[in-house]
Amino acid sequence: MAKQEDQFKKVISHAKEYGYIFPSSEIYDGLSAVYDYGQNGVELKRNIREYWWKAMVQLHDNIVGIDASIFMHPTTWKASGHVDAFNDPLIDNKDSKKRYRADVLVEDYVAKIEGKIEKEVAKAERRFGESFDKAQFLSTNPRVLKYQEEANGILKRLGQSLEREDLADVKALIEELEIADPETGSRNWTDVKQFNLMFGTKLGASAESAIDLYLRPETAQGIFVNFLNVQKSGRMKIPFGIAQTGKAFRNEIVARQFIFRMREFEQMEMQYFIKPGTQKEWYEYWKEARLKWHHSLGLGEDNYRFHDHEKLAHYADAAADIEFRFPFGFKELEGIHSRTDFDLGSHEKFSNKKLQYFDPEENKSYVPYVLETSIGLDRMFLAVFSSALQEEELENGTTRTVLKIPAVLAPTKAAILPLVKKDGLPEIAKKIVDELKWDFNVDYDEKDAVGRRYRRQDAAGTPFCITVDHETLENNTVTIRHRDTMEQSRVKIEDLKSIISKETDMRYWLQKCEVTA
Ligand code: ATP
DSSP: OHHHHHHHHHHHHHHHHTTSEEETTGGGTOOTTOEEEOTTHHHHHHHHHHHHHIIIIITOTTEEEOOOOSBOOTHHHHHTTHHHHOEEEEEEBTTTOOEEOHHHHHHHHHHHHHHHHHHHHHHHHHHHGGGOOHHHHHHHOHHHHHHHHHHHHHHHHHHHHHHTTOHHHHHHHHHHTTOOOTTTOOOOBOOOEEEEOOOEEEESSSTTTOEEEEBOSOSHHHHHTTHHHHHHHTTOOSSEEEEEEEEEEOOOSOOOSGGGSOSEEEEEEEEEEEOTTOHHHHHHHHHHHHHHHHHHTTSOGGGEEEEEOSSOOTTOSEEEEEEEEETTEEEEEEEEEEEETHHHHHHHHHHTOOOOEEETTTTEEEOOEEEEEEEEHHHHHHHHHHHHEEEEEOTTSOEEEEEOOOTTTOSOOEEEEESSSOTTHHHHHHHHHHHHTTTSOEEEOOSSOHHHHHHHHHHHTOSEEEEEOHHHHHHSEEEEEETTTOOEEEEEGGGHHHHHHHHHOHHHHHHTTTTTO
């Protein structure tokens, strides 16, 4: 467990150090469960999105994309069931009549324990002066360890009760810890109730005319409300799919796992409209197709498993998650849901508009059934990034940190390095950059010894390093070094483009998994 936590901490700090992910508004101490993607992160995210889009839209002649708005008519969320059933726990104080998030009360209690740890650190810092080793103190001081254990135990129990939807235990925890209303000190609590996860906002210039809206908690509804628009304008025949990527917002309670659970995140969803009665076949088809897509990236097949839902959502007649082995264990990465005709049927009722398809083969109209694949882009990012980060022992006894991001997704495909900063080598290296940049993201680096530059590129995830040396002046060849094997070979400058293409081209990767089947 401690090893897993260490690995997770390394992932978070590496992501920051190498420009992948920063806490949001960090200069103001950040915003909980909100993150920004840096210069490398934005490229990796773009490449994952593109890899998904190509597999789903471009390679399927019966799947098209849309880009619906984040704001939707508020009735959408009544019809979808989110207004009534998209909830988390809330507690009221009977004396003060104040309302709190049950989990936040417990988290604040834990924060106080953490405050005590900070006080111990400050005290010890004063006592030991310059020789103070904070890391060692945190891992050995008995009082700090006791506080830490207490804090971890409370958070664990809270997480487990929420996971089980055991609201009575959340209340019991609050009572056992003797948590009082922060404003009045009263411990007279109501039972814990559910709290809706949607973020509300207002549309309109004046308070009187403003209407209440929600930030969408999923992208799927933008597809359902456009079902007929796309079907008619695209003359689509069932079965057909509509895909979309975009932001979704949830006021999450348990939001302590970096980009695994964010309050603002991005989804990549596809709704596949099918004939009622064929849902079982399509469910199996999409489970397999999606797993193949994951396997095509080579992150290790034993890092994935299916988890079939026993407790089904109100809209589903079958559902499974593709789980991934994250640094904190196997957790949901993607959901495959057989949503029946719940959504279109419900939008028909609420809108009083027919949302049906005329099937020329059956010579009748019906509300199609829907098979959905829904994956979090940020979670996919975390899957790729966390499994890519490795420490390797080398033959010479040293270790190297390497980010083995699949070459097809790597932010920078190649770094061009002049061996020395003279003798015309930088000029040739820059000419190579100028040529390759039309096809790939490439980097130029001339600072430090070449060995250090290799390490830097390994840690940043760059699959190829191309070194220009004195032999280049004689015969127009360079060395190309592969990140994963560290093998080097001598190649002609004119062959670089095709060598890099071969290993970074989406065609090469996607063909491996036959997702077009
Ligand atoms: P969980 O059980 O982890 O809360 P969910 O079952 O609510 O997830 P869905 O509503 O099925 O998730 O959403 C589909 C996908 O969107 C999930 O598989 C996940 O990859 C992603 N996702 C959902 N919530 C978040 C979040 N708060 N942060 C990042 N990604 C998310």
